[in-house]
Amino acid sequence: MNGLAMNVLAMNAGWLLILAPLTPLLLAGLWCIQGYRNSYRNSTATHGESAQRKPDGTPSAVLIWLTALAPLPALLIAFFAHSEPHLVVEPVLLGNLWVLDDLSRGLLGMTALLWLISGLYASRYSATRAAPAQPNTGFWLCWLLALTGNLGLILCRDIAGFYSFFALMTFAGYGLVVHSGSDRARRAGRLYLIMAVPGEMLILSGLVLAASAATSPALQALPPAIADHAWGDGIAALLWAGFGIKAGLALLHMWLPLAHPVAPTPASAVLSGAMIKAGLLGWVLVLPLGITALPWAELAMTGALVAAIGGALIGITQREPKAVLAYSSISQMGIITSMLAAGLMQPALWPALAPVVLLYTLHHGLAKGALFLGVSGLQGRARLWLWLPALSLAGLPLTTGAAAKVAMKGALYDASYPGLILLLGVAAIGTTLLMVRFMYCLRQTAQQTDSPPPAVSLTVLTMLAILASLIGLPWLTADVAGQRWPGAANAVQLLWPVAAGLVLGGVALGLAARGRLSSPAIPAGDLIVPAERAAAWLMRRWQRRPAWRWEDVVQWEGRWLARIGAWVARLDQRIVGQTGALFVVLAVGIALLAGLT
Amino acid sequence: MTGVSAALHTPYIWPHVWLILLPLLAALVSTGLNRSRTHFPALLPWGQGLLLLCWNALTLWLWLGGVEGGVNETTTRITFAPLVGPTLVWTLLTDGPALIMALLTTWIGTATLVHTGLRPDAASRPSAPAAFWPLAWLLMATLNLIWLGADLLTLYIGVEALGLLAVAMIGLNNTPGAVDAALRYLFATLLGSLAYLVGAGLLFGHYGTLELATLAGQVSANGATAAGFGLMLAGLALKAAVFPLHGWLPAAHASALLPVSVLHAALVIKASVFVMLRHWLAFGPAFADTALPLLVGALGAVAILWGSIMALQQTRLKLLIAWSTIAQTGYLLVGFPLLLQGDAALQQLVLQGILYQMVAHGLAKAALFMTAGHLVTATGSDRIDQLTGTGRHLPLTLLTLGLAGVSLMGMPPSAGFVAKWLLASGAIGSGQVIWLVVLLAGGLLSATYILRLLRQAFREGPEQDVFQHPSRVEKMTAFLLALMTLLLGLMAIPLLSLITLPGGGIAP
Amino acid sequence: MMSSVWLVAGSGLVLIGLTGFLLTPDLLRRLLAFHITGSGALLLVLALAGADASGDKSIVPALLVFTGMLVGLAATLLALWLLRRARQLALHRAAHTDADPGS
């Protein structure tokens, strides 16, 4: 970046904010045009034999490159834009507001970076993968739309705009999940929607309730409005649950372990690394953090810890590396959630917690992204590099993970939740165990499937992601963590969970190798499985049920009129023959009636 | 001989008398020209056409005058001074109701004659015997006599003559069914007339006058009046085919020649009801507190339901239309009890409603019968099944059927709707919501049978290739009648403004 | 006194006539019954209309009765004409069905 570019960014940064989501959106438009041409050519020109053909023509290489680079403007904005640009666009939606503050800057940077690496990864992905999961027009379209949503929701700060991008990301994400088209993918996609759509609705209802008391359509008007609202606790709970689905809150997490493994690797990376954070951002933006304490915050804290530890426990039983990672995401998000819950319990803690949450989020995003990419990006001994982000997650000193954990523990020290620090330590053990399990599964899978070696470019990109997750942040976030060499001072405190986890993991592996230990089989998605069956049963019942014929209420013509008609006709036959007599009766009758005054 | 001294000081008199004289003249002309038509074939249609024109001009002029300056209720007294015995005063009354009915007569009469063709041998249509034209003109004259008649004697003469003419016309058709129906009708109408006659005698014996206006001023509820009134009402009810005395009507309508059915359904039935109305306005108020109004209204209500349900059972179009007439007459009767309730404004409203219903039904029914005729021409039968495909081949006929049907259903925008609105407003205004329910239910029932026809017309079935088209004149005449129901539904004031006072001046 | 005799006579005729009219299916007999009823009715009119029209000798009742008689005449002619046509048509049809039993 030269000075000129920086000047431009500084001058018009307000308008440039829109560029971040607009770039992928425009590219999506290009893909549409390309896709339309191809599909039309297929369906008409080769009428009849189109079934044998590839579903669409080869997309142009330039377009793929452009697509992979679509997050670049966002990345540039995150790093170079003038301090706090903002922009108001009145005619759009209910009044559109764009802001780049510290929070969004960090998140934008991480998100853009992860999408950029994953995008490049995806663009090279086709070289090694089997046909079904290979990126095609549909994949790229969903990719770009999800990217648009993800970038937009970070920058957009009015209610409708934020929610729009959020929804866009959610629905486009579906396309990524089901991309491979396998039955598993479809099931995962269905569950993704079954969880995501109610999530959207919870968010919508929370937003509506809050907005009806708020003074402006900007998001920042919501927290005070919720705080003052008579049902503020309830509204906050709605939003907590709504965004919680995206963030993998305990009991609302079920879609994660199903959806992440089936998506193509780069998609899993962004799903787990970047998109999952949207829920978090939603919480931070709308909940009355730092303003008021909420009565259910302790419950939320408990839930967070259940996710943190339970996620790890269930994750250990998984056999598939990506599923393990997904549960790890649940567990990690649980840890982050606990910080928010602490902020909701004690508003005074929040100013200190806020930067830590951001730091932890960035750390997890990049590390998890790197791990996912590593699943198919590395091979053989190169896989050992994955231990770095893996242990970083566990909080190994000198990594970003350590920085985040140290900062977190410092900030949470005053939280009035019994045994919090200890439980977080237990969660860290769990994380370590999960990482051991992940590495183990990765090796197992690689041995079993004997897949071809990945292209060099993929390896390079994975390494890049690992690098980014390791080195970028300690320095950038030194002021948050308060130390340049994170974890050095608290080495013991940080090391015991890691060590314990490693030892436990080692023992378990050893036992398992001798056949003494078999992991209990908890299917991926745990609780959803029975729920899914129940739902399917209900749906079948409803569709088969004979319709209750409300509809016949007004159909009187064909029903009783015909019957009455036959009866009337019979009676009329008799009347016709008696006209004279009836006449006499009538004449006398009238005279009598009139006479009886 | 006979000295006739009319009150010539009102220039408004003679036009009314001409309403009667002109059709009489026309009857003579058509008889005469009929005889000479071998020599002067063009004379008959031209002569009849000219008479029709004059007739229309006359009623139009009366109408416009009425709209402009309000109807002057004009009583025309024509005094007969025979050589022996006391003098006799013959009273004609021209008021709003009379004028409206005269207008209706002109319209439907003209349409029927044009539709039939103005001469006996007009080609390509179900031919009518030569006697039809003079009889039709006589019928019009009689009708106008009834509209204008203001004393029981005149009305008796009118009603009686009308009945005989109608029987004769129904008997014109050369089928056993028609003759049977005519005979049956004859006995019914004779019985009715007798009852009317006795009733009139009774009233005269009691009050010493037959003039309705005078009677209305003197009437009180007593046994003699009740008996006389009852006899007259029952007699007229028999002639009007009021339920349950409707037995003669379906066969008569269905078997008669087409133009006869048209005239009969649209006008002849109305005449009896109109006379009933005149009597009701004169004597009814005396019996407002008895169960009589309820009885009449109830008969009307049952007629609506009965007729509609029976119409729904029919497979022949003409029979369906005939049953519909019975039902539609019921609407008129439902208005009767309402005439005795509430204030003058309300009574005026109801009277307007009844008369508008007569107009609406007359026009719609005429149009409907004509379309039935077209169907017979086109397919050789008036079975309702035969309507399949008419939508494509006879669009104008279908449109006519639709428009007329809408008016019969009482759906807006149509004259039938206006009538229903007025009657229903009267029902609501006088607090008798039961009649409102009857009116609405009746509308729905009539919709069911009308839509049965339309549904058949929209059915896409096996194509009938041979369609003989009715002539353009025929189609246009029917269509214009149907169009009039529409126009009168959109502009009701010109006709309604003719009725400005309750009872048209007859009521006390 | 006189009028009540007429009244009774008229009523009796009407009753007899009506009974016949209502009970007879045969049309010719019905016509006769109608005539009896009609005569009774005319008597009734004379009796009733004369009853109260005291001093003033009105010709109205006479006119009513006169009209009634005229009508009766016309109706009879009409009925006879129709009856004849009915018979003709019946014969005509019988002839046709004889000639062409298939139809």
Added chain:
Amino acid sequence: MSWTSWMPVLVLLSSLVTALVIFCLPENRHITRGLLNLVGAVIKILLVGVMVIGVEEGMTFEARYTLLPGVDFVLRADGMAMFFAGLSSVLWLFTTLYAIGYLENSPNRSRFFGFFSLCVTSTMGIALAGNLFTFLLFYELLTLSTWPLVVHRGTEKALAAGRTYLMYTLTGGAVLLGGVLWLHGLVGDVDFREGGVLRDMPLALHGQFSLIFAVLIVGLAVKAAMVPLHGWLPLAMVAPAPVSALLHAVAVVKAGAFGIIRVVYDLYGIEFAASLNLLWPLGMMAAITILYASMRALAQSELKKRLAYSTISQVSYIVLGISLFGPIGTIGALVHLLHQGFMKITLFFCAGNYAETLGIHDIKDLDGAGKRMPLTSAAFTLGAFGMIGAPPLAGFISKWFLGVGAVNAGMTWALWVLVASSLLNAAYFLPIVHRLWFRPRRAEGWPKEQQLSQRFETSGWLLWPTVATALTIIGAGVLAGMPFSPLSWAQLVAAREYLL
């Protein structure tokens, strides 16, 4: 008469004359007929446009004559009227274009287009009606003129559906007539007026007003297809697609909903209606309809039927909005009137496209249709997401205002109804979207494929109106803040309703 009083009359005439001329045209004059239709539609849009600008500047357009003693026929353009008139006129144009393509090579086109124009005339009359009597007049005319379109195919199924349709609508019309008469008997001829008129009437009548309200609403609810009076609508789907699109998405059902709007706002006045406690039962009725119809939609396997049940549910959103006392709810109701129209017409166009091009009627046959007909499927997707209320589409805007309105009116339960309905919407729309895009094409091919165009997926007549209405879904949502957007217009109208 000045030009301002001619305007509403001309708006009616622009389609009435078209209808009459088309009736008279011979069957084979297709081009003339098409031109006539289009010219009529464009003229109407221009006229309505002029009136919209005029109304915005505070002008009044009114035509009046006395039809019956004491009863006036009144056409008047106010803000509310322009709402419905604008919607109908714009969609008439689109649907006409669509219908020209859809009915190519089918019989009885004169009849079809004639009645079609007559329907539009009735709809415009309903929009512009200045009092209840005039409204009733056109309301019934609409019943009559739509029936021939429903039975247009002339098959037994169509005839049976038409019969049911009439049984419902005629009965509803009779009930409505009863209510109108009753009201007329009490207070005489009253014009619609912003803010309502009946509250100024004597207190003694207020008890009867409540009953009359119930009668009027029942009469109107038949056309608005509110449960349990909705049975005609799913059956009426046998009609050709343009009919389903314009009439059952826009004209007929909206006529009912618009009537309810008129009754509540311009006859009773929202405040008066609220003070008589009439609003919450109305809201409950709407809520039941919304939920019940959505559940029924879920059980349908035929595309048009599912859309029909969806219509039933969505139209009641409008009614729900009406029952929310407060300007925001009003805005929600009004804006949904338009938005729902655009969304539903798009969906029906799409259904028609699938049926015409590929012979698809059943949802299960839609697998992979997205690749064969991308633009249509994209339009369908937009419509479906709009219906779900996904932002930033039109449906979101209306749902948002309805929700906020519900909360502000103290009827928070209505918000839950909206949420539940959105979930159900998603449940019955998303599987379709999934089939379109994410399922492979069925091995046995399309039920009945026709090559309607060499350059596009289907005939341009069918495609471009669909795309255009789909774009309005985005436009009305994203650019909701623009002047003259549905939302801005709704805000203007609502302001007038509450300030008076």
